[in-house]
Amino acid sequence: MKKSILTVSAFFVAISLSAFDFGGSLGNISKFEDTFSNDGLKLNQKNYASVWGQVPFQDTKNYFFVQGRFQHEYDADKKDSINALNLDTAQFVFYKQNFLFNVGRFYYSDISSIIYNQSGDGAEVQFQLPGIKASAYGFYTGLLNSQFVTLNDFDYIADEDKLYDLCAKYLIAGLKVELPSFLGEQTLSAEILNACRLEGKNYNRLFAEGKLEGPISVLNGLFYDLTAAVEFSKYDDQKFKIANLSKARIYFYPGVKDTQLSFNVVYTTGEEKDSSINAFSAITSSTAVNSIEEPEFSGIFKTGLSASIKPVKNLLVAANADAVFNTNKNKNKYSGFQYKALANWQILSDLFAGAELSQFFDKDNSDNNKTSISLKAILTF
Numbered sequence: 001m002k003k004s005i006l007t008v009s010a011f012f013v014a015i016s017l018s019a020f021d022f023g024g025s026l027g028n029i030s031k032f033e034d035t036f037s038n039d040g041l042k043l044n045q046k047n048y049a050s051v052w053g054q055v056p057f058q059d060t061k062n063y064f065f066v067q068g069r070f071q072h073e074y075d076a077d078k079k080d081s082i083n084a085l086n087l088d089t090a091q092f093v094f095y096k097q098n099f100l101f102n103v104g105r106f107y108y109s110d111i112s113s114i115i116y117n118q119s120g121d122g123a124e125v126q127f128q129l130p131g132i133k134a135s136a137y138g139f140y141t142g143l144l145n146s147q148f149v150t151l152n153d154f155d156y157i158a159d160e161d162k163l164y165d166l167c168a169k170y171l172i173a174g175l176k177v178e179l180p181s182f183l184g185e186q187t188l189s190a191e192i193l194n195a196c197r198l199e200g201k202n203y204n205r206l207f208a209e210g211k212l213e214g215p216i217s218v219l220n221g222l223f224y225d226l227t228a229a230v231e232f233s234k235y236d237d238q239k240f241k242i243a244n245l246s247k248a249r250i251y252f253y254p255g256v257k258d259t260q261l262s263f264n265v266v267y268t269t270g271e272e273k274d275s276s277i278n279a280f281s282a283i284t285s286s287t288a289v290n291s292i293e294e295p296e297f298s299g300i301f302k303t304g305l306s307a308s309i310k311p312v313k314n315l316l317v318a319a320n321a322d323a324v325f326n327t328n329k330n331k332n333k334y335s336g337f338q339y340k341a342l343a344n345w346q347i348l349s350d351l352f353a354g355a356e357l358s359q360f361f362d363k364d365n366s367d368n369n370k371t372s373i374s375l376k377a378i379l380t381f
Helices: 002-019
Strands: 021-034 041-057 062-075 080-096 099-109 117-129 132-140 170-183 186-197 203-215 222-235 241-252 260-268 300-312 315-326 333-348 351-362 370-380
Touching: 041 080, 099 132
Parallel strands: none
Antiparallel strands: 021 041, 021 370, 041 062, 062 080, 080 099, 099 117, 117 132, 132 170, 170 186, 186 203, 203 222, 222 241, 241 260, 260 300, 300 315, 315 333, 333 351, 351 370
16 A cells, blocks of 8 residues: 555655746846946946746646746945845746735736835735736735835835845735726726835825726727836824825837837936825836936826837837926925937847846936936846
């Protein structure tokens, strides 16, 4: 009997191992940029090794996926090296009729792609029918590595000397509904997202979002999307305050060499004295303007044009330019101009190279001007 059990167990282990898929990549990002005024371009170099593995269950729809990395960063400005270890993903995916279950550590982005745009430890349940798609999710951030994920938090300070530095502790929960055929080919999405701080002073944020997107019938290849979000926030014993994020985009595909042209607008409320209007504060920290100050999506109005094209099959060339305004105290003051140009080349199926140039020119303060040059190479195996 024991021999039979061992034989069967060995058989299933052999099947699992034969189905196990794995790979990895080696990457380098060398960035030369201004860190202080009139100090010249300084090198920031990141080298990393990443590995991943996937094990299917029963069929390819149900699986476990894991990916981790080790990263070494050298900052010439600080004359310091930083080593960091991260578990990027550890995710179980299960399908059951019209339901999808995600459990573990995985990436999630809200409908604005600004408020919450990162990995988290938790679960998501999706339900889908031809006319509706709905999901509910919850994440905990306290086990993430702050070297790779940065949250907007008043009091938390990351320790760059640690190999794995735990993030600020937040509980994230949300509901999302998408109607793909709301009006003809138009898609309507709505989402409610809450972030609750679990340590130190209370800091709660509730976001109510809506998005409408689809084709514009006057011209083939012309599309739009409109996104609006209202934030209700309360810090410690302060009163609840309201903030706003609004986005709009019109984009066009001419049908030639994967070309895309777009017009973009992003607006966030800024600080107001003696007012219920608050400066917008996303959960995930991200840079809105490529200046020395690197402001968040808060008190910013940004509008501009972007374009991309694939002149040959494996080469993508893109550029964008924006005018930037400061919305603090409701003045909508012009702040400056920025542009970015990049080229991504898939040299071989397992070899990638990229280059990027960006500059910001401040209208009133040249000390805030910034130039950044980035070179990237990735080898996959």
